[in-house]
Amino acid sequence: MKNITFEAGEILYKNDLTGTDSVTDWIKEGQVKTSTWNNKLLLENRLDPEEYGDRAHWLLWCPIEFPDRIMIEWDFYPLEEPGLCMLFFAATGRNDEDLFDPSLPKRTGYYPDYHSGAINTLHLSYFRHKHAEERAFRTCNLRKSHGFHLVTQAADPLPPVEDANYPYHMKLIKYDEYVQFSINNLLILEWIDDGTSFGPVLQGGKIGFRQMAPMVAAYSNLSIKHAIKI
Template sequence: MECPLFETGDVLYYNRLACEQDLSDFHAEGEVNMQFIDNSLVLASRLNPEQHGDFAHWVLWCKHDFPDRISIEWTFKPLEEPGLCMLFFAAQGQNGEDIFDQSLPRRYGHYPQYHSGAINTYHLSYFRRKWPDERAFCTCNLRKSAGFHLVAQGADPLPTVKDVKESYQLKLIKYEQYIQFSINNLVVLEWLDQGSEFGSMLTTGKLGFRQMAPLKAMYRDLKVSELNQLAVTT
């Protein structure tokens, strides 16, 4: 794969995720419990998955729309597992609507509403510890929807919660057809969306965090920046 080199431009959005006021930019779908500990946002489900199954999970959307050619960075630390963490990005209605358009069906955190519903989006699963097979062989998965298409996969370097000693710096690059995900500057996966399968390349839209219960995790310092391409290496 040809690997672009980028220069970070202007910061388009920054949120410390450090206090309740910082959540005014966000919209929850599903029963999410939000706390602030040590100037960080700690997220979990209000519902017990043993009672509510797959309806115990949730999505927390940032209300802002973002362009193409961006990097998305955030600090992450898993606190309790099992569970799963995901980032949606470039999310729009299938006909270009805002994802909050009243004409779209209501969503409340149930995964099929997002991967095979009325929206198009990329979704990156970067901490997959929900099911026994995910814990036995840990990967990060990139999918494109609508349609739940697995388009890229890479080894997950994050340890299980009992071995976590620090927070991790996560970074997602979306520059036209090129998508790259890294953890602590280690590239985990890359993919080129040629727009020739699974629908046209996705560009602008919203981003959102998703967790599967009963996972509990910490988030801090969400930053979205413009990207300028410098060169292409092979």
């Protein structure tokens, strides 16, 4: 696939994510613990996965509604594993409702509610160190939902926590039918949605961070800008 190039346009949203106070207006789904680590936002689970299983995971949503053709950038610091980290984007209700429309069923971080529930979204998993098979052969996975469709995957260069040399600069571009993801300016994956195989091309919507317990990671320097194809 041809590597399409982009430049950053107008800033739509900027949040340095310097700690808990940076996300007081963000929407929590599930029991997420926020704290401050080295002037960065630290995220982890409140519920013990040994007791709560898959219901110990969570999602933290930026409250802003974004248009299409955007460039999402952030710095990522993996600190404790096992776990898995994801970015959700282009998230709306399945009938084009706002993601937080009160008519939609309540979501509490349980994964099936996001991939096979009442919402449409794209979700990228970029640090898949939760299960033994994921750690043995590491990939980044891009899925489209409703329906939990694995649309593309690629090798994940992120090392185990003990070898991490953070920060890792993450960049995701959503431009109409095209998705591109890179880490430290290394192209990881790209995908073109044909708008047929897995439903219509998703447009606009919300973005959010997800971790699978007991992952602990820090985040900083989030920005969302218009993406300009060059």
